Amino acid sequence: MALLPTFTTFVSVCVYLGKVFAYDNSYYDNVAIYWGQNSYGATSSNTAYYQRPISFYCQVVLVFASVARRDSFWEPKDDAIDALPVAFVDTFFGTGGMPTCNPTDNATFSGTDLANCSALAADIEYCQSQGKIVTISLGGAGGGVGFTSDAEAQTFAQTIWNLFLGGKSNTRPFGSAVLDGVDLDIEGGGSTGYAAFVTEIRSLASGASKPYYITGAPQCPFPDANLGGVIDQVGFDAIYVQFYNNACGLQNYRIVSDWDFGVWDMWARQTSPNANVKIYIGAPASSTAAGSGYVPISNLSTIAVQMRRSFPSFGGVMLWDTSQAYANNRYDLAIKQALSATGSTGFTYPPCSAAAYVSGQVYTAGETASYEGYIWELTGPIPYPVVVARVAGVRCLCGVVDTAVADDHFSDHFKFSPDRFNYFLICK
Numbered sequence: 001m002a003l004l005p006t007f008t009t010f011v012s013v014c015v016y017l018g019k020v021f022a023y024d025n026s027y028y029d030n031v032a033i034y035w036g037q038n039s040y041g042a043t044s045s046n047t048a049y050y051q052r053p054i055s056f057y058c059q060v061v062l063v064f065a066s067v068a069r070r071d072s073f074w075e076p077k078d079d080a081i082d083a084l085p086v087a088f089v090d091t092f093f094g095t096g097g098m099p100t101c102n103p104t105d106n107a108t109f110s111g112t113d114l115a116n117c118s119a120l121a122a123d124i125e126y127c128q129s130q131g132k133i134v135t136i137s138l139g140g141a142g143g144g145v146g147f148t149s150d151a152e153a154q155t156f157a158q159t160i161w162n163l164f165l166g167g168k169s170n171t172r173p174f175g176s177a178v179l180d181g182v183d184l185d186i187e188g189g190g191s192t193g194y195a196a197f198v199t200e201i202r203s204l205a206s207g208a209s210k211p212y213y214i215t216g217a218p219q220c221p222f223p224d225a226n227l228g229g230v231i232d233q234v235g236f237d238a239i240y241v242q243f244y245n246n247a248c249g250l251q252n253y254r255i256v257s258d259w260d261f262g263v264w265d266m267w268a269r270q271t272s273p274n275a276n277v278k279i280y281i282g283a284p285a286s287s288t289a290a291g292s293g294y295v296p297i298s299n300l301s302t303i304a305v306q307m308r309r310s311f312p313s314f315g316g317v318m319l320w321d322t323s324q325a326y327a328n329n330r331y332d333l334a335i336k337q338a339l340s341a342t343g344s345t346g347f348t349y350p351p352c353s354a355a356a357y358v359s360g361q362v363y364t365a366g367e368t369a370s371y372e373g374y375i376w377e378l379t380g381p382i383p384y385p386v387v388v389a390r391v392a393g394v395r396c397l398c399g400v401v402d403t404a405v406a407d408d409h410f411s412d413h414f415k416f417s418p419d420r421f422n423y424f425l426i427c428k
Ligand SMILES: *[C@@H]1O[C@H](CO)[C@@H](O)[C@H](O)[C@H]1NC(C)=O
Pocket: 109, 110, 116, 118, 119, 170, 171
């Protein structure tokens, strides 16, 4: 008889979980992890941590809590991951005019190099049933991608729609599984056509029975060499900024002039066509996952929580990749717990204290000023001369020009300071 309540509890917990953990793009604690490349396997021979099927990373495991106490119930073991971009469609126009996915360890459709991974359909659908989104990621570091025109990009959008999303094709790499959107990890091949591509995907998805998400994974230097102009033109749902392999990476978080999450937040709120776009901290999930940018979990947690409390566009953390995170002591679960402890929803600006920036005023190094709703700290030569005068050849990070002094670029000389976010200003 004891089994009956247990079973009832089990069922109700499942239903409950299904509601609570449905993907919500507006949350502040989402974790996105790339799957598909077995990045851990590239540098380690320990097959125990090699990539597992995608469904393995989606299991909200229900455990039998206590036999001894006879108060049996089931509870979720963990639910660390919210979004799984599948990496990668790395060639847009391969054999037979079809795209190519890598790695290709299965049969390909006749006349193409497009892998037939239809065996993955059930696994992907399982992840979706657990409230996760699974997207197809285009590009990657070694990608042979790019368009020559908007028309070519639009046609390719139809191909992607038919192969992976809500369209139809005889050559769907994941069979019946209907993925939840597209991630653009474009690291070469220029910007041509991507805005048209996104617009076409949005158009095909309009009126669909479920939401489709568009995400991008630019490098942290702002603006991104390939996606910079694209994300200015068309709305994205989330930007997984790669804070690694660059000076602006997580390893330099404490260097004011390097860490630029604030610049991305400013872009999100002032430039992005989608004012609700979410910015993620993209991080390597272990020391072997990237050339630079890996930081221990305690550091990433501190940084992510600080950004979450400082910037309203913050959406969570992106990790590269599932295999690395699992091999590194569940780095994914640890960051999820740090984020969730800070809350999925709700944002309040910290109180402000820095004085408002005054055009033409002399500032010395280390001084802070508030400007455009942000706290900045002066960088540059010490002591700085008559500050805030434009220096030839210095890129204006945010395109902010003070109207009071025509040739006066505030952001040439002030950088966001991670130490000063406590004094964050929105005093309107
Ligand atoms: C794709 O693979 C599945 C499973 O191996 C097979 O049943 C199907 O016929 C293949 N599709 C094509 C078009 O080759």
